[in-house]
Structures are given as C-alpha cells and as structure tokens.
Amino acid sequence: xxxxxxxxxxxxxxxxxxxxxxxxxxxxxxxxxxxxxxxxxxxxxxxxxxxxxxxxxxxxxxxxxxxxxxxxxxxxxxxxxxxxxxxxxxxxxxxxxxxxxxxxxxxxxxxxxxxxxxxxxxxxxxxxxxxxxxxxxxxxxxxxxxxxxxxxxxxxxxxxxxxxxxxxxxxxxxxxxxxxxxxxxxxxxxxxxxxxxxxxxxxxxxxxxxxxxxxxxxxxxxxxxxxxxxxxxxxxxxxxxxxxxxxxxxxxxxxxxxxxxxxxxxxxxxxxxxxxxxxxxxxxxxxxxxxxxxxxxxxxxxxxxxxxxxxxxxxxxxxxxxxxxxxxxxxxxxxxxxxxxxxxxxxxxxxxxxxxxxxxxxxxxxxxxxxxxxxxxxxxxxxxxxxxxxxxxxxxxxxxxxxxxxxxxxxxxxxxxxxxxxxxxxxxxxxxxxx
Ligand SMILES: Cc1ncc(COP(=O)(O)O)c(C=O)c1O
Numbered sequence: 001x002x003x004x005x006x007x008x009x010x011x012x013x014x015x016x017x018x019x020x021x022x023x024x025x026x027x028x029x030x031x032x033x034x035x036x037x038x039x040x041x042x043x044x045x046x047x048x049x050x051x052x053x054x055x056x057x058x059x060x061x062x063x064x065x066x067x068x069x070x071x072x073x074x075x076x077x078x079x080x081x082x083x084x085x086x087x088x089x090x091x092x093x094x095x096x097x098x099x100x101x102x103x104x105x106x107x108x109x110x111x112x113x114x115x116x117x118x119x120x121x122x123x124x125x126x127x128x129x130x131x132x133x134x135x136x137x138x139x140x141x142x143x144x145x146x147x148x149x150x151x152x153x154x155x156x157x158x159x160x161x162x163x164x165x166x167x168x169x170x171x172x173x174x175x176x177x178x179x180x181x182x183x184x185x186x187x188x189x190x191x192x193x194x195x196x197x198x199x200x201x202x203x204x205x206x207x208x209x210x211x212x213x214x215x216x217x218x219x220x221x222x223x224x225x226x227x228x229x230x231x232x233x234x235x236x237x238x239x240x241x242x243x244x245x246x247x248x249x250x251x252x253x254x255x256x257x258x259x260x261x262x263x264x265x266x267x268x269x270x271x272x273x274x275x276x277x278x279x280x281x282x283x284x285x286x287x288x289x290x291x292x293x294x295x296x297x298x299x300x301x302x303x304x305x306x307x308x309x310x311x312x313x314x315x316x317x318x319x320x321x322x323x324x325x326x327x328x329x330x331x332x333x334x335x336x337x338x339x340x341x342x343x344x345x346x347x348x349x350x351x352x353x354x355x356x357x358x359x360x361x362x363x364x365x366x367x368x369x370x371x372x373x374x375x376x377x378x379x380x381x382x383x384x385x386x387x388x389x390x391x392x393x394x395x396x397x398x399x400x401x402x403x404x405x406x407x408x409x410x411x412x413x414x415x416x417x418x419x420x421x422x423x424x425x426x427x428x429x430x431x432x433x434x435x
Contacts, residue, residue: 002391002434003430003434004391004392004430004434005044005391005392005393005426005427005430006038006042006044006046006390006391006392006393007042007044008391010038010041010042011038011042011390011391013041014034014037014038014041015034015387015390018030018033018034018037020034022383022387023383023386023387023390024381024382024383024384024385024386024387024398024400025383025398025400025401027143027401028050028051028143028397028401031050031386031395031397032050032051034390035048035050035390035395038390044393045393046393046394046395047393047394047395047416047420047423047424047427048395048415048416049346049394049395049396049411049412049413049415049416050395050396050397050412051412051414051415052192052259052371052372052412052414053264053414053415054258054259054262054263054264054414055339055414055415056262056335056336056338057262058261058262058263058265058266059261059262059263059321059330059332059335061320061321061324061330062261062263062266062317062318062320062321063317064320065316065317065319065320065321066266066313066314066316066317067313068316069312069313069315069316069317070313074312074313074316075312075313077312078308078309078312079309079310079311079312079315080309081299081300081303081304081308081309082106082109082299082300082303082309083108083109083110083309083310083315084110084312084315084316084319085105086319087110087315087316087318087319087322088105088106088108088109088110089105089108090319090322090323090326091103091105091108091109091110091255091270091272091322092104092105092108092272093322093326094255094270094322094325094326095108095245095253095255095272096236097235097236097326098224098225098232098235098240098241099240099241099243099245099246099253100238100240101243101245101246102275103245103253103272103273103274103275104275106275106278106295107272107273107274107275107278107295108270108271108272109270109271109272109273109298109299109303110268110269110270110271110309110310110315110318111254111268111269111270111271111303111307111310112267112268112269112307112310112311113256113258113264113267113268113269114220114222114254114255114256114258114269114270114271115144115145115148115254115269116267116269116303116306116307117252117254117269117270117271118145118148118186118218118220118254119148119152119302119306120271120298120299120302120303120306121184121216121218121252121254121271121273121298122135122148122149122152122154122184122218123152123298123301123302124285124289124294124297124298124301124302125183125184125216125218125252125294126149126152126154126183126184127284127285127287127288128183128216128282128284128285128294129183129282129284130284131180131181132180132181132182132183132215133154133155133181133183134154134155134156134157134181134182134183135149135154135155135156135157135182135183135184135185135186136156136157136158136173136176136177136182136184136185136186136215137156137157137158137185137186137187137403138158138159138161138173138185138186138187138206139158139159139160139161139402139403139404140160140161140191140192140193140194140359140399140402140403140404141158141186141187141188141191141192141193141402141403142188142192142193142220142222142402143401143402145186145220146158146403154183155181157176157182158403159172159176160403160404160405160406161187161196162359162404162405162406165196165202165362165363166199166201166202166363167201167205169202169205169206170205170209173185173205173206173209174209177209177212177213177215178213180213182213182215183215183216184215184216184217184218185206185210185215185216185217185218186217186218186220187206187219187220188220188221188222188223189203189219189220189221189223189242189243190223190226190227190368190370190371192222192223192371192372192410193372193374193397193399193402193404193410194358194359194367194372194373194374194404194410195343195359195367195368195370195371195372195373195374196359196362196367197227197242197362197368198242199242199362199363200242200246203242203243203244203246203247204246204247206244206247206248207244207245207246207247207248207251208247208248210244210248210250210251211247211248211249211250214250215250216250216251216252216277217244217248217250217251217252218251218252218254219243219244219245219251219252219253219254220254220256221241221243221253221254221255221256222254222255222256222258222259223256223259223260223370223371224241224255224256224259224260225241225260225333226259226260226333226336226339226340226370226371227368227370228333228337228340228368228369228370229365229368231333232333233331233332233333233334234328235325235326235327235328245272245274248274249274249275249276249277250274250276250277251273251274251277252271252272252273252274252277253270253271253272254269254270254271255269255270255271255272256269256270257269257270257318257321259336259371260332260333260336261318261321261332262332262335262336263317263318263321266311266314266317266318267310267311267314268310268311268314268315268317268318270318271298273294273295273298277294277295278294278295279293279294279295280293280294281293281294282294285297285301288301289301339369339370339371339413339414340368340369340370341369342413342416342418343369343370343371343372343373343413344369345421346373346411346413346416346421346424347369347373349421349424349425349428350375350411350428352428353425353428353429353431353432354377354378354431354432354435355375355376355377355428356375356376356377356378356408357373357374357375358374358375358376358399358404358406358407358408359374359406371412371413371414372410372411372412372413373410373411373413374399374404374406374408374409374410374411375396375408375409375411376406376407376408376409377431377435379435380407381407382398382399382400382406382407382408382409383398383400385398385407385408385409386398386409388431388435389409389431392427392428392430392431393423393427394424394427394428394431396409396410396411396412397409397410398410
C-alpha cells in the first residue's frame with residue numbers, strides 16, 4: 001500500500017474487477033475502458049496517453065465543403081466506387097507535390113480510412129500467387145493490420161527492426177523474402193508505435209528487394225510528412241516525404257487523412273497504387289474476381305463488395321482540403337506540428353524522472369518528436385510498468401502488443417492538454433520517489 005496520486009485501493013480494485021489476468025496485455029480499447037472506470041470511481045483525471053486519437057478540430061475548409069456537397073444533393077447518389085474524379089486528380093497532385101512521384105488519377109482511390117485500403121490490398125496481393133501466402137510485417141506495428149491478415153486467412157511473419165536499421169536491414173529482409181512465400185511487406189513510416197522514420201537507404205533496400213522478389217510493399221503513411229525534423233509542407237518543393245515509391249514499382253501507399261488532416265471521424269483515406277502494379281495481370285485472381293487485373297480487382301472487386309466506395313460528402317470534404325493544400329493556401333502541418341512540441345516536453349519530463357526512451361534513435365540521430373514515443377523504467381517489464389503507472393494517473397499501452405521485442409510502453413501525446421504538463425511532472429516525480 002503506497003501513497004500514490006490516484007487512490008491505491010480504487011485502482012487495485014478496478015484492476016481486479018476488470019478480470020484481466022494481466023492488465024499489461026490488454027488491448028487499447030480495454031485499457032481505455034479501465035481508465036474511464038478508474039477516473040469515474042476516483043474522481044481524478046488521468047494523463048491519457050493510451051489512444052492515438054487526433055487532438056485538433058477538423059478544418060472548416062473540409063466541413064464547409066461537406067455541407068455544401070450535401071446541400072447540392074450528393075446524399076441520394078451513389079459515389080463512384082473508385083472515387084469522385086476531381087478527388088482522384090487532387091490525390092494524384094498531392095503525391096506529386098509532397099512525395100514527388102507520378103501516380104495517375106486512375107490509380108488514386110479514396111478508401112474508408114486507410115485501413116480499408118490495407119484490406120483491399122491484402123485481399124488481392126495475398127491471392128496473386130499460390131506460393132506467396134504470407135504477409136511480412138516490419139515491426140513494431142499497428143495491431144489492426146495483423147488482425148486484418150488473420151481475418152483474411154493469410155499467414156504472417158514479422159521481425160522487430162530495432163537491431164536491423166540501415167544497411168543491416170538488407171540481410172534480415174532478404175532472409176524472409178528468399179523463402180518465396182511472402183506476398184506483401186508492410187510497415188508504417190513514421191512508425192506507430194515507435195516514431196522511428198526509415199531513411200532513404202532503408203527505403204531503397206526495401207524497394208529493391210521488393211522488385212527482386214516480386215513482392216508488394218504496403219507503405220502506411222498514416223503520419224504523412226509528420227517527421228517534423230524536416231519541413232515537408234511546401235507543395236512541389238523538397239524535402240519530400242520519403243517513400244519506397246522512389247525505389248520500386250511494386251507499391252501501394254496508404255495515406256490517412258486522420259492524423260495529418262485531423263479528419264479521422266469522416267473515415268476517408270487515400271490509396272495510391274503504382275501505375276505499373278495497377279495494370280498488371282495475375283491469372284490466379286480469376287479464382288476470386290471477374291478480372292485478372294490488379295487495380296480492377298482492388299477497386300471493382302474488393303472495394304465494391306465491401307464498402308462500395310466512400311461516403312459521398314466525405315469525399316468532397318477531403319477534396320477541398322487537398323485542393324487548398326496543393327494550392328499552398330492551407331498548411332495542415334502547421335496545426336499538427338504541435339504534437340511534436342508536446343512530445344518534446346513530455347519526453348523530457350519522463351527522462352528527467354528516471355525513464356528511458358526505448359526506440360531512441362534513427363540510426364545516427366535522435367528520434368524525432370511526434371505523435372508517439374516509447375518509454376521504459378529500469379526493473380520493470382512493459383506490462384508491469386503499464387499497471388504501475390495507473391496508480392500515478394498515467395495511461396499508455398504495452399509495446400508487447402505491437403510486435404516489439406523490447407520492454408516498454410507506447411505513449412501518445414495527442415490528448416495531453418497543455419495545462420496537464422505540471423500534473424504529469426508531479427506524478428512522474430512521485431513515481432521516481434516511490435521507486
Ligand atoms: C500506422 C497506422 N495506420 C493506420 C491508421 C488508421 O488510419 P485510418 O484512420 O485512416 O484508417 C493508424 C491510426 O492509428 C495508424 O497508426
């Protein structure tokens with residue numbers, strides 16, 4: 001029984017009543033539910049760092065455009081399955097302006113959140129070739145991707161990239177690819193949960209091996225241009241968002257509007273399939289679709305049969321945002337850059353009080369300050385630390401749920417209010433004092 005910022009008995013009772021054998025192993029939603037319960041019972045607010053929810057309001061540019069589209073009558077009409085034509089053109093402009101790659105509007109497809117694009121791609125790429133029945137995750141990663149692959153009945157393999165950064169990635173990646181069973185490689189960049197950012201050498205390795213072994217790369221750019229060490233926010237000007245698209249034609253890019261554009265609620269993301277891949281034919285797809293064509297099977301096969309396109313008005317909202325961004329009239333990164341500021345402050349509070357940053361470098365430079373960071377405390381496993389921090393009013397998720405082989409937690413800064421930093425400091429000081 002310790003003197004802790006949140007009443008010790010209330011927390012231990014809530015943990016016991018939650019029925020989890022090990023709270024540290026609980027999913028994000030389960031942790032959220034437990035923290036909601038403790039907050040209600042104790043009357044104390046947590047510094048909530050468990051969920052990656054955008055913390056800023058959506059731009060009026062988008063919401064006004066959605067209202068206008070509804071007034072214009074789009075609600076009664078089916079949207080095109082592969083997207084409103086003007087939106088497809090703006091997505092194509094967007095990837096030209098911010099990655100400096102050419103993808104034709106035909107191969108730029110809005111999806112119901114970027115995860116829906118992953119679903120469509122796994123479904124097709126996982127069935128192109130009988131021998132290639134396995135998805136390879138470069139971990140740590142976002143657990144929902146693994147859930148998708150499992151649901152689809154595909155196999156999966158993964159490795160923690162911590163010890164395989166830079167040139168070391170080649171041998172490690174090739175050790176999987178040369179077995180011939182991998183259909184798709186997936187990673188996020190910047191990475192959820194660690195915020196590591198692959199550099200061009202690493203992306204070149206991934207791209208060249210994807211070409212060599214004819215594997216599709218699903219590059220998840222959920223945190224597009226949010227490596228704030230570089231200002232990638234000027235349309236048509238370097239530096240650009242680094243991408244595997246510069247090194248292979250076997251790519252599908254998933255670009256979420258949820259974080260960079262603070263538009264998570266409308267469930268509209270973007271998928272860009274390389275033109276070469278879009279136009280390729282795989283005979284085996286005829287077992288599942290009326291076509292052997294990759295792009296057609298994704299859009300008119302999978303997306304038609306699952307979501308039948310994205311909500312019409314949401315497409316107009318995203319269209320307005322992209323147009324303003326492409327034209328240099330709106331800069332979404334001016335808003336979300338504040339996540340980086342919060343991370344810098346929060347990381348300092350943790351490290352000043354005995355915590356370590358787990359994934360602390362991008363090879364030779366300190367990790368960027370962004371949406372997430374990872375922490376550990378000497379003598380604690382990630383799962384133990386998660387539980388112990390609950391008594392101190394700080395919530396996070398364990399890295400063990402993300403495919404990481406390292407002990408620690410993922411902390412998300414999106415929901416820390418500016419006035420919560422003094423409280424966070426006080427609680428972490430108390431944690432240090434008690435341990
Ligand atoms: C790596 C990664 N991919 C995808 C998503 C979800 O994107 P969307 O909201 O566009 O489906 C998230 C959200 O947390 C994420 O972290």
